[in-house]
Amino acid sequence: xxxxxxxxxxxxxxxxxxxxxxxxxxxxxxxxxxxxxxxxxxxxxxxxxxxxxxxxxxxxxxxxxxxxxxxxxxxxxxxxxxxxxxxxxxxxxxxxxxxxxxxxxxxxxxxxxxxxxxxxxxxxxxxxxxxxxxxxxxxxxxxxxxxxxxxxxxxxxxxxxxxxxxxxxxxxxxxxxxxxxxxxxxxxxxxxxxxxxxxxxxxxxxxxxxxxxxxxxxxxxxxxxxxxxxxxxxxxxxxxxxxxxxxxxxxxxxxxxxxxxxxxxxxxxxxxxxxxxxxxxxxxxxxxxxxxxxxxxxxxxxxxxxxxxxxxxxxxxxxxxxxx
Numbered sequence: 001x002x003x004x005x006x007x008x009x010x011x012x013x014x015x016x017x018x019x020x021x022x023x024x025x026x027x028x029x030x031x032x033x034x035x036x037x038x039x040x041x042x043x044x045x046x047x048x049x050x051x052x053x054x055x056x057x058x059x060x061x062x063x064x065x066x067x068x069x070x071x072x073x074x075x076x077x078x079x080x081x082x083x084x085x086x087x088x089x090x091x092x093x094x095x096x097x098x099x100x101x102x103x104x105x106x107x108x109x110x111x112x113x114x115x116x117x118x119x120x121x122x123x124x125x126x127x128x129x130x131x132x133x134x135x136x137x138x139x140x141x142x143x144x145x146x147x148x149x150x151x152x153x154x155x156x157x158x159x160x161x162x163x164x165x166x167x168x169x170x171x172x173x174x175x176x177x178x179x180x181x182x183x184x185x186x187x188x189x190x191x192x193x194x195x196x197x198x199x200x201x202x203x204x205x206x207x208x209x210x211x212x213x214x215x216x217x218x219x220x221x222x223x224x225x226x227x228x229x230x231x232x233x234x235x236x237x238x239x240x241x242x243x244x245x246x247x248x249x250x251x252x253x254x255x256x257x258x259x260x261x262x263x264x265x266x267x268x269x270x271x272x273x274x275x276x277x278x279x280x281x282x283x284x285x286x287x288x289x290x291x292x293x294x295x296x297x298x299x300x301x302x303x304x305x306x307x308x309x310x311x312x313x314x315x316x317x318x319x320x321x322x323x324x
Contacts, residue, residue: 021138030109040101041125049233052126053188054094059123067292069144070115073301086152102301115301116141120288132235135281142295157194157250161259177283179265185227186239192218205254207246225249240270
């Protein structure tokens with residue numbers, strides 16, 4: 001327990017120096033920003049509990065590729081595809097919620113709140129509405145000036161644990177962060193195509209009853225399956241109990257439970273729900289501190305701002321960023 005506590009303290013100290021983000025960043029420039037975003041998220045959550053999983057996926061897919069810069073929101077054009085065109089992002093959703101929040105914020109505080117900050121705050125609020133821990137989100141991110149599908153590099157659902165952990169380390173996230181963030185699957189779903197290889201023949205690492213259920217459900221088309229079979233819309237630690245019982249849907253989820261590098265962390269989170277919630281919040285903040293120091297505040301989250309003739313009027317900005 002002492003080691004875990006020390007880790008949590010370290011994270012809170014580390015995040016302050018990791019990026020030039022601030023609590024209450026919009027206190028003076030747009031004091032109602034977080035309330036506006038919360039209202040939009042509450043409206044969406046009241047009619048669709050799965051929005052929590054959608055926003056978590058959007059946030060992770062945006063930040064994991066070098067920076068939380070809202071590059072995932074840019075629409076592709078005939079001349080230039082964006083990150084949305086990358087295969088792992090084809091099923092990302094929730095863009096309309098971000099559009100709605102951005103429209104409300106532009107009416108209240110024009111050209112002030114970045115799309116990247118909207119994603120971060122909206123995701124935090126969606127997790128809290130699903131009974132997760134409501135953590136504090138430092139803000140001040142800039143929206144990136146590039147969205148390249150060829151630069152999308154996310155862990156594959158079938159990647160070995162060691163390889164997945166290396167990808168997390170490349171983003172300055174340690175093993176505890178990785179296992180905690182994958183715990184976001186407690187509210188997620190996966191299309192059958194993401195785990196079909198586990199159903200072609202009996203996978204001994206999967207519970208036989210679950211195997212039969214999935215084979216039946218995935219026999220026609222490409223439907224989805226809840227990654228947490230017990231409490232699919234509640235943000236809790238049940239995911240870890242499920243994978244310990246060999247009821248993991250994705251190969252990477254199931255491997256976490258029994259790989260020597262992560263089995264202890266999985267057991268710890270399965271036995272200690274609050275420790276999972278704390279570690280998840282810390283990991284989300286840490287992931288959110290991956291930022292770009294050159295960018296803009298988009299007026300429309302789906303397109304880059306148009307260059308201005310007068311350099312003084314450009315929305316492109318630069319701010320200090322501490323690097324290691």
